[in-house]
Amino acid sequence: MDLLANLGLGFSVALSPINLMYALIGCMLGTLIGVLPGIGPVATIAMLLPITYGLPPTPALIMLAGIYYGAQYGGSTTSILVNLPGEASSAVTCIDGYQMARKGRAGAALCIAALGSFFAGCVGTLLLAAFALPMTEVALKFGPAEYFSLMVLGMIGAVVLAHGSLLKAIAMIVLGLLFGIVGTDVNSGMARFSFGIPELTDGIGTAQIAVGVFGFAEILMSLSRKENRDILQQKLTSLMPNREEIRRAIPAVIRGTSIGSMLGILPGGGALLASFAAYGLEKKVSKRAQEFGKGAVEGVAGPESANNAAAQTSFIPLLTLGIPPNAVMALMVGAMTIHNIQPGPQVMTSNPGLFWGLIASMWLGNLMLVVLNLPLIGMWVKLLTVPYRLLYPAILLFCAIGVYSLSNSTVDVYMTALFGFMGYVFAKLECEPAPLLLGFVLGPLLEENLRRAMLLSRGDPTVFFTRPLSLVMLLLAAFLLLLIVAPQFRKTREEAFQEGEA
Amino acid sequence: MAKIRHPKDFAAGLMFIAFGVAAIAIGSGYPLGVAARMGPGYFPRILGILLLALGAVLTFRALRLDGAKITLESPRPLLIVLGSVVLFGMTAPSLGLVVATILLIVVSSAASTEFRWKEALVSGVLLAALAVAGFIWGLGLQFSVWPTFLGKG
Numbered sequence: 104m105d106l107l108a109n110l111g112l113g114f115s116v117a118l119s120p121i122n123l124m125y126a127l128i129g130c131m132l133g134t135l136i137g138v139l140p141g142i143g144p145v146a147t148i149a150m151l152l153p154i155t156y157g158l159p160p161t162p163a164l165i166m167l168a169g170i171y172y173g174a175q176y177g178g179s180t181t182s183i184l185v186n187l188p189g190e191a192s193s194a195v196t197c198i199d200g201y202q203m204a205r206k207g208r209a210g211a212a213l214c215i216a217a218l219g220s221f222f223a224g225c226v227g228t229l230l231l232a233a234f235a236l237p238m239t240e241v242a243l244k245f246g247p248a249e250y251f252s253l254m255v256l257g258m259i260g261a262v263v264l265a266h267g268s269l270l271k272a273i274a275m276i277v278l279g280l281l282f283g284i285v286g287t288d289v290n291s292g293m294a295r296f297s298f299g300i301p302e303l304t305d306g307i308g309t310a311q312i313a314v315g316v317f318g319f320a321e322i323l324m325s326l327s328r329k330e331n332r333d334i335l336q337q338k339l340t341s342l343m344p345n346r347e348e349i350r351r352a353i354p355a356v357i358r359g360t361s362i363g364s365m366l367g368i369l370p371g372g373g374a375l376l377a378s379f380a381a382y383g384l385e386k387k388v389s390k391r392a393q394e395f396g397k398g399a400v401e402g403v404a405g406p407e408s409a410n411n412a413a414a415q416t417s418f419i420p421l422l423t424l425g426i427p428p429n430a431v432m433a434l435m436v437g438a439m440t441i442h443n444i445q446p447g448p449q450v451m452t453s454n455p456g457l458f459w460g461l462i463a464s465m466w467l468g469n470l471m472l473v474v475l476n477l478p479l480i481g482m483w484v485k486l487l488t489v490p491y492r493l494l495y496p497a498i499l500l501f502c503a504i505g506v507y508s509l510s511n512s513t514v515d516v517y518m519t520a521l522f523g524f525m526g527y528v529f530a531k532l533e534c535e536p537a538p539l540l541l542g543f544v545l546g547p548l549l550e551e552n553l554r555r556a557m558l559l560s561r562g563d564p565t566v567f568f569t570r571p572l573s574l575v576m577l578l579l580a581a582f583l584l585l586l587i588v589a590p591q592f593r594k595t596r597e598e599a600f601q602e603g604e605a
Numbered sequence: 606m607a608k609i610r611h612p613k614d615f616a617a618g619l620m621f622i623a624f625g626v627a628a629i630a631i632g633s634g635y636p637l638g639v640a641a642r643m644g645p646g647y648f649p650r651i652l653g654i655l656l657l658a659l660g661a662v663l664t665f666r667a668l669r670l671d672g673a674k675i676t677l678e679s680p681r682p683l684l685i686v687l688g689s690v691v692l693f694g695m696t697a698p699s700l701g702l703v704v705a706t707i708l709l710i711v712v713s714s715a716a717s718t719e720f721r722w723k724e725a726l727v728s729g730v731l732l733a734a735l736a737v738a739g740f741i742w743g744l745g746l747q748f749s750v751w752p753t754f755l756g757k758g
Contacts (some may be wrong), residue, residue, distance in 0.1 A: 157744060157745065157746075194719050228711065254649060268614070269662055270659060270662060270666075271614070271617055271663065274617075274621045274659040274660065274663065277652055277655045277656050278621065278624055278656060279625065279658065280652055281622060281649065281652045281653075281656070284648060284649060284652075288645040290643075290645070291636070291644065291645045293635060293636075295632070295635060295645055295649060296628075296631055296649070299634060313622065319687070321684065321688070323683055323686055324681060326686070326716055326721045327678050327684040329681060387648055401758055415626075458658070489717070491692060491717070492714065492717040492719045492720070493714075493724070493728055495716075496689075496709070496710045496713040496714050496725070496728065496729075496732075497710070497728075497732055499686065499689065499690065499709065499713050500680070500693075500706060500709055500710060500736065501710075503690050503693045503694070503697075503709060503737060504689075504702075504740055504746075507693070507697055508740070508746045508748070511693065511698075511747065511748075513694040513697070513698060516690060516691070516693060516694030516697075517691060517694055519690065520687045520690045520691050520694075523686075523687050523690070524683070524687060527683060528620070531613075531675055531676075532613050532614075532616050532617040532620065532675070533613050533676075534617055549648075550648040551684075552646075553643070553645045553648065554647075557641055558641060558642065559645065560641075561641045562639060562640035562641030562642075564640065
């Protein structure tokens with residue numbers, strides 16, 4: 104079986120000292136920002152994107168990946184101990200995790216969350232490894248028409264599965280596409296929408312837009328909110344869950360892992376959606392529905408496993424098709440292009456060390472995270488005592504240095520501030536920024552494939568409907584759109600996201 | 606005159622219309638080409654029209670659907686936070702990383718209602734040391750550390 108040989112190669116790459124070190128740094132950073140409310144993986148990865156420029160591509164991607172799944176571990180700590188989501192994807196964990204903590208079961212909740220996440224992370228990584236080859240083979244058969252339709256499907260899927268207004272989300276994608284094509288047109292060499300600013304002829308950087316719209320806007324919104332943190336001042340005596348808790352957690356972990364793995368692959372899916380969906384599922388299948396909200400073990404085990412499984416499987420579409428399913432993966436595209444790697448099916452053949460090394464590092468990273476999170480939990484809790492008024496200027500500083508170091512250009516810094524302002528406006532008008540980032544990354548790809556497909560068909564737009572694979576994808580996209588207009592589905596979608604806000 | 610019943614959607618609609626119009630107007634100078642050989646203006650034109658249409662639907666729908674008001678708080682944090690970043694951009698090349706860092710930390714700290722002078726200054730100095738150690742020595746970024754007019758950068 105090729106898979107074993109490939110994984111062998113992966114582990115030999117991932118176990119090299121430099122890659123191990125960056126996996127560890129990524130996991131530490133991920134846990135750190137996961138624990139801290141008010142800064143998420145999107146902003147952090149965006150902030151570090153410029154800094155990875157000086158690294159070789161493999162350790163750079165290993166570190167960035169570590170931040171994403173590491174944040175899923177760290178987020179649960181804050182949810183359980185402080186009743187504040189350290190990470191959006193851990194928001195539902197607050198409901199039952201904090202109640203468990205109040206009953207003196209904080210240690211058990213943390214342990215179940217960490218071990219559930221570990222199990223989910225391992226399964227997710229295995230799925231990623233198993234799916235990689237067949238998916239890549241399919242992807243290699245794709246022509247420009249198929250790619251165009253796939254991207255359309257991906258973007259529609261992303262808005263249908265995300266929360267908030269559908270119309271606004273689509274408009275945000277289109278705006279993102281527009282931002283994405285700023286700069287020199289590859290076909291004609293003409294500078295578009297560059298306003299005579301030389302920096303803009305190279306296009307808007309992923310880091311600038313992501314740091315501004317996510318990083319700065321998050322700080323601004325947090326500053327306008329008053330938050331009080333009541334850290335549970337009890338000693339964590341034992342981390343061991345009791346027999347009854349283990350018995351109830353195991354099936355929930357397995358269900359959470361399954362639903363999370365599936366939702367991670369879908370466009371627009373990822374850790375956030377997975378945790379909400381898993382909580383809903385647990386509540387539905389449980390015979391003790393009345394215990395939910397009062398410290399049900401399943402309410403911690405299910406979502407925490409789901410968000411971790413999804414964090415791993417969302418790499419599948421990125422690494423095999425080159426299509427990012429969510430905002431974090433969109434940033435990974437940015438990271439790969441910084442290193443001149445075009446994400447897509449060819450990565451596996453042209454860069455097997457990077458591809459399998461990244462996958463193997465995820466398994467190692469999950470192992471590190473269990474160690475980082477369980478015995479060292481006290482250290483992370485201490486971090487929560489740092490007041491926000493000291494924290495946000497530091498975040499701002501790292502953002503500014505990161506963006507400036509990109510090309511020692513002050514224009515980049517000003518641009519980021521401008522996007523920060525836009526992010527603030529978007530937040531005020533309830534326009535979700537994640538679709539914008541997705542559109543931004545896909546903009547140049549979408550245009551290129553549209554052009555090529557139309558060139559090959561001599562200007563005949565029916566090409567998208569006459570090629571079977573392309574047609575299937577467009578029909579799926581249309582079906583998704585129809586679904587959302589259907590009142591029944593719309594209701595479930597709204598309910599799925601309301602759990603955490605309640 | 607119809608009444609605006611969903612202010613957030615109404616404003617968002619106008620914003621998308623503005624972006625759409627700008628894209629069409631600025632992009633009008635780019636050669637369109639034909640469908641089989643698209644020029645640099647073709648795709649932006651499609652996007653501009655889409656944005657315009659989506660924005661128009663949002664705006665009109667806001668006259669019929671009800672929605673929450675836009676909450677506006679004091680613009681102080683917004684101006685201070687973004688201003689401190691712009692200030693960093695202006696000072697970093699000439700005054701060096703240390704001064705720019707301290708300026709950014711102290712100014713941005715003032716956005717919080719719990720601002721304390723001494724605390725912000727101490728935090729600024731500490732972070733400046735950390736930034737020099739981490740970014741200049743650790744990652745080897747090409748930054749000037751001290752003000753350039755003091756001699757070597």
